[in-house]
Amino acid sequence: MAEVKKNPHDSLDKLLRKFKRKLKEEGNIEHYRSKEHYEKPSEARKRREAEARRRGMARQRDEW
Incomplete structure (x- = not known):
């Protein structure tokens, strides 16, 4: 399971982004x-x- 540590200055939105x-x-x-x-x-x-x-x-499209 992924784990994210909370820093004192982190907002909930920032923690959710890190977790995702x-x-x-x-x-x-x-x-x-x-x-x-x-x-x-x-x-x-x-x-x-x-x-x-x-x-x-x-891949073919990129080669052309």
Whole structure:
């Protein structure tokens, strides 16, 4: 679990931003969002293939 230390001059908003940044760096949010609903293995494979296609198309677009 991410932990943020409070400095005397930190506001609540600043602490929340630090906490959210730390969660994002650790990958906790993405992990729990992906586990929120069951995903069949075939659906997971299709999603991974679609992501790979998008990355490939972006790479080609950047090379041109």
